[in-house]
Amino acid sequence: MNVENIVLDYCRRAGEALYGAQNADLQVSKTRREFVGDYTLVTFPLLKLSHKNPEATAQQMGEWIAANCPAVSGFNVIKGFLNIELGGSFWLDILRSIQTTKNYGTSPSTRRTVMVEYSSPNTNKPLHLGHVRNNLLGYSVARILEAAGNKVFKVNLVNDRGIHICKSMIAWQRYGNGETPLSSGIKGDHLVGNYYVAFDKAYKAEIAELVASGMSEDEAKKEAPIMREASAMLLKWEAGDKEVRDLWRTMNGWVYDGFDVTYKEMGVCFDKIYYESETYLLGKKLVEVGLAKGVFYRRDDGSVWIDLREDGLDEKLLLRADGTSVYMTQDLGTALARYSEFEFSDMTYVVGNEQNYHFTVLKLILKKLGYQWSDAIYHLSYGMVELPEGKMKSREGTVVDADDLMASMVEEARVMSLELGKLDGLSQQESFQVSRKIGLGALKYFILKVDPRKTMLFNPAESIDFNGNTAPFIQYTYARICSLERKVSSLGIVLCDELPTVVLDDKEIELVKLLAEYPATISAAAADHSPAIVAAYAYQMAKVYNQYYHEHPILRDGVSESDRALRLALSRVVASVILSAMSLLGIEMPDRM
């Protein structure tokens, strides 16, 4: 249903017939609003073959197309631009076919398996705004890739081991007095996070004390008793010490319970969850392979490295002298294990752009080891969420907590809905659901409408808008159409399935044109791994429909039966496309608000 390609095809045929232009690099784009026409051909690339000036070339092309392509109703030439108009009946046919297409917008199966890894939290503190962007992006990208016809596996690699976990555990042992989520009523991830903070506080105090007694700061950082305890605990963990493992399992369990609640509220989910405690030994075999191939080398102390200086990078450690592996080693091993299991044709890692270097190296090493599928790895390198005063810092207490943020958005939506009287006549349960959809929708859209790669700003002092380019705006459009349809059925109006043969006006053509772009929009968003493209599309759709809604009465007296049928049919298609697009963003739509 890509109308642009249809028109491009006309132009190709014209170019070939007139100038013998085979495979000419022709460009067709949507005609800008200030000109008459639907699609525009830029004729400059044809001039070498036509041996005419731009105007004459455009004129000749236009005449040929108008004469040979029945769908084209007219054309005009401005400078080197040929504006092509398509007839109303053409658009009516397009609308008809959209209307009857099941799952309109989605592509047929490509039979490709793709994986999306996202979230990947540490288990020592609750999720914050940065994780929110990660989770929303990951989930949405997965949905979009699915709509583009791929078999998608959403995976989460939980960082559940390491010194940072031990810090929370030590602090809990020291200061916890047996506190549990049950005993205190604190959500598990927050409770563990509190002890991580407690560790940091005690650690700093000990460092200060040591420095005061004459020790250098660097030494104090290593020698502080609480840090030594944490390091000792990590060794015990690695040795499989029962007591340490039990506590580790218990506290991680609290965190997972907490995460589950947050994930559920965010509306994200996974097909498979990996735990680093189970994958951190992967990759050691790969080190042997690399050594055998001469890609890696061993130093005198026994550590293993790869020299990437010829590629403009540095030397990278893969195995410590004591034989333990590092982050890169496990990631290599995990990638290989996943490829063996899934043979993915696209493996997207949703990870912040602070790890660009890591992924550049990861892909390069796999390439050097001879794994061609290294090319299938895509690092969706999203930008940080910054506050007006800069990056979020847990030490300075400027972290925006995910649970708090979501709760406050829902509350804000509730207050605003009450003020506007939108909740009148709804049950408590219904009001809550409406507020939830609006509040979370506003938050999700606010984050997803921005190009993932760009750093974005969040100002906690200014609440997220509910008007303009926002989810509530789009949801409102949808709710109004639902309301319209409720009214239709309550009035007992019976509609014919067939679209009437009417003449579409400009606004209607604009709507159909936009509807026709939906499949290409999904494809573009999938290719670019960018939910922002879908968000922009949904907004544009809602905006144009709202204008249409204002100018075109539907159920009022005096509207002809055929107009009414067309307008309702158009409204229905718009509503379903908006619903579909928003679902790709993970945003739920209320049918009243």
Add this chain to the structure above:
RNA sequence: GGUCUCGUAGCUCAGUUGGAUAGAGCAACAGAUUUCUAAUCUGUAGGUCCAGGGUUCGAAUCCCUGCGGGAUCACCA
């Protein structure tokens, strides 16, 4: 310092592989509701696309230089 990245309206952001006179939202101002939901719609105002050079029919977009912000350059993950 090396590498990467960003710089568009007061603010937050769009701007497809280079295409016509640079686009939205918010904020500001002026309007629209006897009507299918005004969380809507219409209009006004707001720009040295960081600066300078280059490439060409044409540059916010590509190249170079400079300025400014951010990330990264761990035997942390």
